Each structure stands twice: as C-alpha cells, then as structure tokens.
Amino acid sequence: MTVVFYLIAALTVAGALAAVLLKNLVHCALAVTVAFGGLALLFLSLDAQFAGFVQILVYIGAVAILIVFAILLTRGSDVPKDGVFSPTWLTGVAIAAAVFAVIGWAVINSVNAIPQQAAVPHVTVHDIGIALVGPYVLPLEIVALLLTAATVGAVIVAMHEKGGSE
C-alpha cells in the first residue's frame, strides 16, 4: 500500500511540477494531464472508484482538452522570448504557500474533529447515486441549472450576429 502510494504521489507531484516549470505551454498542459491521472490513481488506491473514474472522465477527457484548445486558439504554443516566468513570481509563491498552509491545517485538524472510525466505510456507486437523488437532490438540481445557464450563455456568445434577412 505505502509503496504504491509513494509511487503515485511521486508521479502526481512530478506532473504538477513539470506543469509549472516546463517552457513549452502545450508540454505544460500535457504535464497537468499526468498530474490529473495521478490524482485519479490516488482516488482509486483509496477504493473511491466513482471519484477516480470521474476524475479521469472529466479532467483528462474534458478539462485537459479544454486547456489545450484554449492554448492553441489564443496565442499559439510558441515560447515567449522573455521566458515563461512572470516578474511577480515571488508573490505567486507566497499566495500558493498560504493556500497550501490553510488546506494542510484543515486536513490535519480534521483528523481530530471527526472521530476515528473503526472500519473504512464501504461506499458503492449505488450508494452515491441514491444519495445524489435523495438527500442532495436540491444541490444537484441547482448545479444542473447553473450549468444549463452557462451552456446557453456560451451558445449565445458564440452565435453569429445574424443580419435582417433571417
């Protein structure tokens, strides 16, 4: 278990670091894909099948492709002459460290807040489905509405300005 964990963790961290440090933007996007894949494997090694597969389906199948499309459609994949690091990288590091500290603090405290369970709960996809359309149906519907509104908005933005003839 631990060996597998360290291998996957190394892969994920390497992918994430490469995404930040590589010069070519498309290489960065592909490195992010590797990091997403590593996260999915972490979920799977924790027996969270649903989360793991959805991570692959949504992040590798859609988000990575979206990033790549955005890179290619906006400014091309050419490396800028003055390097990829912005002059304010120190601020960026500070913000990232602060966010990491807050999340890390929350994770470490959550161990004390939630009483230790004797056994790992066995949650099947079936249970997740029941929970989604049972107790959590209202949040689900709100998210669905929000996404529909976003889709309609995207279509309107992308639609041609039509002349008077049609």
Place this chain on the structure above:
Amino acid sequence: MIDKADQIFVLLQHWLISFLPLALQQPAAVVIGVIGIISVFPAIFALTTVFERKGLGRIQNRLGPNRVGPFGFMQPLADAIKSLTKEDVVPSSANGPVHFLAPVGLVVAVFMGFAVLPVGRNMVLVDMDAGLLFFFAMGASTEVSVFMAGWSSRNKYSLLGAMRAVAQMISYEVVLLLSSVAVVMITGSLSLTKIVEAQNHYTGIFPHWYIFTPWGLAGFLMYAIAATAETNRSPFDLPEGESELVAGYHTEYSGFKFALFFLGEYLAMLSISGLGTTLFLGGWSAPFSFLTFIPSWFWFFSKLMLSIFVFIWMRGTLPRLRQDQLMNFAWKFVLPFTLLDLFVTALWRFMGEGILRWIVCSAILLAAYFVMGRVAMVRKHFGPRSYRYAE
C-alpha cells in the same frame, strides 16, 4: 458437457493456476486474463482488416487482397512484417517525446477498455462496480493521445485533423454517455455483468434484450451513430478524410507507429461494438431460449463480428458528411433525441407492466422522429438541384 464447453476458458485458467503456490494464484489469474485479451482482440483485428478489404472490394466490384495465402487471408501477416521492418521516419521539427508517446498512450487506453467487457458467462477480467464509468473514462483519455499526435507532428494537416477529431469525439461522447444512461436507469447498476444478467431472461423463446423495447431501439440507434463518430469511421471519418487532410492526425507517422494507430483505431471499434453488444444486444446471452446450449462466448463474438460487418457495410455505402453537417447533426438532432429517449425510459420504468407503455413510448418516439425530420426537411428547402457556377 454443455457447461464444460461454456466455461472452457475459465476452467483452463483455473487448471493453469493450480500448478502455482496459493499466494501466486490470484496474480497469475489476472496475468492469464490480460494475455487472453491482448492476444484475442488483435487477432480479431487482423481478421477484420481482411474482411474489411475483401468486403469493400466486393461492394466496389473488385477482388480485394487475394495473393497471400488461401483467398488472401494471410494478408495481415504480410502487412505486420512490412510495418515492422519499415523505417520509422520522424519529421525533424517534430516534438520527439510527445510524437513517440502519442501512439503508445492511445493503444494502452484502448486496451484498458476491454478489462471490464464481459465476453462470456464468468468471463470478465475485472468485475467492477462502476464498469461502465471505467469504460468511458478510458475512452475519454484517447482524445489526449489524438491531440498529442496531431500537435507534435508539426504539420498543418495533422493539427487540423486532430482538432477535427477531438471536436467530433467530444460532441459525440455526450450522446454516447446519455444513450447508455437509459440502460443504467432500467438496470439500476453501472456494472456491465449485471446489465447482461438483467437481459438474460426469456419470455417464451424470445430474449429480454433492451433493443426489443421502444426506448432501447431508439437508444441503440443513437448509440450506433455516436459510436461510429467516436471511432472516426465512415461516414464520420472527417478527421482523416484523404481528399482534404492526407491522413489526418497520423499523417506524419510511419512504420510500426502507424501500425499502432491503425491497431488502436480498430481496437476502439471492437471495444465500442462490444459495449454496444453488452448494453443493448444482451451481451453473451443467446438470441433464443432453445439456443442456450451454445457457449456464451460464441454469442458475444458473433454479435461483435456482426457489428463489425455493419461498420464495414456503412463504410462501403455511405458518402462522407461535411464538418458543419456533422456538428449540426450531433447537436441539433442526435442530442435532443437522446434526451427525449431518456425521458421515455423514465416513463417506461414507472408505467408498470402492460401493453399501454409499449403504445405510449413508441408513439412519443415515432412522433418526435417524424416531427424533427419534417421540420429539418422544410428548413432545408429541398428542391430541384441548382448549380451556382457550373452552368
């Protein structure tokens, strides 16, 4: 005896691992299953290439391959030797590592999909609780490989082909997922073995396959359209339309890397046909109750080959769509119809047994089909053909 024939591969696996110590038996069983998958499906791929070339030849009134072996059936062997010995040309401005990883990633992701397909009774490598989700997750990760291939080649045709392929795959993946959701709604499970078991019942001599219900037939048709587009097969083979894009995203690949793309493409076709068989055509169950004595794996592979035959038939007879037609078809016809099919499936689920639900569900689907078809036809202003420049 009948049971023995049905379970022959499972028994073979058990016999083989019985020679090993107890601790090694579980991993050995998995390894044997993997070997089975990576030897059987490429063999079917080789067979399919011959069938395709011979079938297309028949449709186009020519002979097709007939030199190597009896009736040209050894042709794949010759092709394999050729592609193995060919020089591997990489363009000098190509992006080396990405160019190399693209075909590998594609083939690996496609092979993973077979892990959850039940090819016979008790014959599934991993019986996952979320098998369907796993299959689609693997299918989605092939898109990254296609993009990698197109981008790293540094070729306009490759990049255009990859962009087309990715746009098309994303559009039709929505339909593919939604048409499968109908099956999940009725079965109440994402596990592919449970989906097959739910269809393995008989009324009289007729099976309870989902294709024999109104929503199942509509769902299957939508699934078939989406599957054809997802595997970039004709009439949706725009990403590699020879007349426009040379060979699309694998223009700059040669030798065995090209063979890997070819393999990946056909394996994707096999796996998506296998999933369609599992979801709508009853998987490994026999078409009539008196035919259950024939082994289950035989039925699965027969249905698989039948779907492959339909793929080849369509390629030989249908003209290629234009890019805007392709996208309009996906978003304006197939997707709304699939959403309606989901609604009809819910209706079917809650109307209870009886003849009434057959009438109501069929009527809704048929009415929607005719109305949508009519509206689209009227909008197109079909009439005698007029030529703008050629007169």
